[in-house]
Amino acid sequence: MSQPSQQHPLLNTTGVSAAFLRSFLDDIKSTFPEDYGLLTTKDVCDKLIVPRTKAANCAYVDKLKEDAPDTLGRANIFVSHAWRYKITDVIATMLEFAAANSEDTSFFWLDLFVNNQNIALNLPQDWWSTTFKDSITSIGHSRHRSDPIPLTRAWCLWEIFCGLSQDGVRLSIQLPGAEEQELKKAILQESSAVLDALVRVRAERAQVWNTNDKEMIFKAIEDSVGFTILNEKVKDQMRAWCLNKVVQFVEQAKKECSVDPRVRALLCNRAGNILHRFGASQQAAEYFRQGLDLDRETLGDSHQDTATSYANLGSALDANGDVEEAMRCFQQCLDIQVDTIGKKHEDTAATLVNLGGSCTAKGDYDKAIQYYMDALTIQQQVLGKDHPAAATTLNNLGRAYSNKGDHDRAIQFYHTCLKIRLPKLGDKHPDTATAYSNIGSELKEKGEYENAVKHYEDCLNIQLVTLGKEHPETAGTYNNLGLVYKAQQDYERAVENFRTCLQIQLRTLGTTHANIATSYNNLGSTLKAMRKYEEALEYYEKALNMKISTVGEDHPSTAVSLLNIGRLHQATGKKERANEYYKRALRAFEATLGASHPHTVTASKFLAETATKSK
Template identity: 40%
Template sequence: MASRPPPLSLQGVSAAGLRKFFQELMDEFVDRDTDKLRALTTADTCNTVVLPRTKEKQCAFLELMDPEHIGTATVFVSHAWRYKIADVLATMVEFAEEEKRHGRPEPYFWFDLFMNNQNIAADLPQDWWSTTFKESIAAIGKVLLVLTPWSNPIPLTRAWCLWEIFCGISQEGVELAIRLPQHQHNALGQALLDDADAITNMLVEVQAGKAEAWKPEDKEMIFQAINSTVGFTQLNKAVKDQMRAWCLRVAQTFVTDMERKGATDTDSYALMCSRVGSVMTSFGASEAAIPLHETDLRVTLARHGPKHAGVGVAYNNLGTAHSGSGNLDKAAECFKKALAFDLAVHGHNHESTGITLNNLGNTLMQKGNYDEAIRYYAQSASMLASLSDSRARKHLAQALNNISQAYSKKGEYAQAIDFSHRVLQIRRATLGEQHPDVAASYVSLGTFYDAKADYDQALVYLHKALDIFSTILGASHPHTGSAFTQLGNTLVSKGQLLEAIKMYAAALQIHRKTRGEDDLSTAMCYNNIGTTLVKMGDPTRALEYFTNAVHIKERVLGTEHPETASSYFNLGSLCFQQGSVARAREHFNRALRIQQRALGEDHPSTAMTLDNLALVAAQRGDLAAAIAHTRRALHTYTRCMGSAHPYTQRAQRNLAEFAAMAQRAQGFGSQSSATVTATQNLLLRFLCAVAK
């Protein structure tokens, strides 16, 4: 009978022991080769120091260390053996000093170079890693992940480290602390001042399935442990969530470090606030970005006055942050201030003015003011068309594309198609056929032809887009997933629901793999599958997908965001179809409150919710409320989309039928069976017609 593998040693070494060991390294190498000491990796240290010293006793290095530096391990160190040993040791010591500053007990580090017997190669079974190893980390209670270099952190590419990280974050009561060596932390801060995308670029795509190990058998063992417990999808999501949270924290420290040093009236401080605010916005933390951009604006105005270029940038950044947080009125206000600045300082024929016009148009489009948005987009396009450089051509194509999207929102698909072809012409001329932006134009054209009910032409363009995305970006890229999504939409329009489900499932698989579970693209996939299942007569399964979508939006955007409101709307529609009128009314009212506050009363999304609340009211016999809701919806549809739009015409028909029902009910003194039947027919005809 095979003996049970030994438990992981739970001893650790103190910061004093680490300092002593590093001093011994310096004593050994400094006289002979200082450069070699600086280049020494953990693996080198094992081969040149640890193994020679422990060979005679065939023991772990820990057994040769001074007992006064040994104690019960409280921190498990996750690192890569390719790291410079000086970086690893320095990070542990810096962490110990940080703990001391916060009044916490002295940490003892479980560091595999010291704790494991490097003279023997343990051949441990897979279940040891998925049970004993995890239990040992839980007993230690904290994992310190050492990241370096900042621009491409090695641990996120190493199977060992990913497994160690997961063993920490997947267990209740285990804390994960992520640290850069101090010189790397400083380098990242400087890089962020130089490039706004420094931190977002450093967050590499975590793909546990592509991680490597020094030994093929180690990789096989770790992959078996992953597959038998959580699976790669869950591991990727867990690690990405931790990295995202860490990126936000480390970005904020660059601001607080400057504040602690009293450098709050400098250009560098204003720039750092701007950069960190942009990081917050790009990571979905728009609320946290707003005060940072406000600080940037205040300092820039105080130091340079209202005509400094940074003032326009700050207003644009503020507008973007407010838009991301769902406050579109405030976003529009900021973009209008940015526009006034650009016109006063740069004039009409300047790229910055064109970009601001486009930003303002985007916000007005989100608010449902499509005609006003088109005017700003057109001004942007006209100005950018007068500029000849490649950046201006790129922004011109985007402005024209936005015009096409606005016309599509108005239901004027011929105009949308015309502008979309102009965008395609520019992009093909400047970028060539095999380019993602060209594929994006094909997606737009496919969408518009779908809306015109020319499904075959739509599929031609969408398949072109899918071919380009798959070839250029790969079969698992998010843009490829989006092309699958639009193909699914068109197949739904054609009535090929089973084929559509396959397209949506392919998109869901891609987005979960590349972006994780908590991403809006993943939420959209769940929503699309749910909507299609409703059409297929499977509301029970649809409810599961709609619930997944709303939970993602609540986690990512919060419970008061317009996108979250759209999921409440879908849940209301589904409950309505299932006959749960009270629950439907609850979901619709929740969506309506958010939309009225964030989007305003006269927004198409608000009108759609009122449309369905009218159906709920009619089902409950409250025809007065049904008529009032429909009138409000009709007013918004007419203003935003025009009298010829299908939503406007449907609202007109609904209003006429509700009025007729009310008249018949008045004649009978109560709601007659004929009125009930008419109401139910309306519900069947219009229910979920406006599902988003």
């Protein structure tokens, strides 16, 4: 006789109220008066929940339906946590969430209470991957307590994944009030810790007590979105939450008159650093300005901290495309540093690097190389040849030589940079990604397309798990992949990558950033190659107008836009119009790059070609 099929329970969507949570917390304190503050969620499960429900073989909420039904309701908040959390912290965060929202209508789904803990370990894997996952949608709001533990536990990542992969589910992240001050302290001490924490979040490294559980979770992830997308989604949520917290801290400090202005200045600068690192440079500049004003007010115009604030503001302005004001800030910083700490100092070298970057943005590559070489000499003497700062300067030198058309020398600098970064930073760090990207760019220029794609994909994979998709640097890599595919005449894939790049840039940089113009140019040239001339001209004209308004007509990138429109007119038989644009492009190239630069030679060639054909 065949055995009857075993029926497994549907997910119980009953939730507990804030009133119950308060009474349960009192219950724990009275039951375990000496060590209640040390008990984890797992301890409470084993010592209190299971003993009270074992005889009835039921969930804790089933007992509450008889004893305290008024404390229950349909769950509308799903709580993700780690079993090693202290139960007092878990309940505290739930109560704080209820107080900040609507306590009377908040009902929490917490597995400790809602699942039958007597049989939870015996439920089959398909229950967790189907019934459990689908039921989160009916709850509709997933609340996650934030600290490093859950992001290293496979079950917590699974619960987050179940929420993020369902339509109509909103994820909130809650930090206990007592720990917000610890986060604030961490940001004040070292803002890079925030990015480092996100870098370490990798779902494929998550752990779990039960090996079978891990296999089920990993298989479900691999069969659906995959680890790269899961990491990206989790980090995007964490990044947004973190930036919101940083802004909250600063705004709170501004309202509290009793807060020391030095603390406010430091907090503004730390907040700016985090915002800038995550690509929110416009918002970062606002906080850097506030920090600079406070530094000048409290420390004066000749203090080293004031110099640092000038440098921070300059970096944000540079990222926003405001090169001239950025250079003024960097020069102010350099003047203070030379007077206070001297020329042979790592901070002075860093400012020289910043000035080199601004010169590069202006198209003055020879001056940029001089700044970089001066900085590199100081860094190697003071910090050593294998220091990460020296690697960054080597990277910048490679970029400057690339812009001059010396690709072999650029690759030499980039490889030297990568040799330093890999052992120092590892293979999953944004700066390592940059090194891969730069090498890929030079390989593309040399016509080594397949190798270039490999380097760009290595870069993109790192960026998706560290910076996230919604970041300007990630957008840049999509752009670079588009350029390679275009060079291979794979125009459909090129347009796909260019459009992805443009969409990210518009969301992260705004509509007037110089990089948007580059994306317009790239889309225009690819559509032109596909003979979609009207759409191509539309993008080219958008690019040209933006370039002129941001960097002026006498700039290499503006000249590229002029050249592109000339080529389009030439392709459609409008040779006189083409000739006009070639003349403007040639003037700009000669003024910025010189007569022997490949771009100048190309413009001259096209001009001669249309002049001959116009006769």
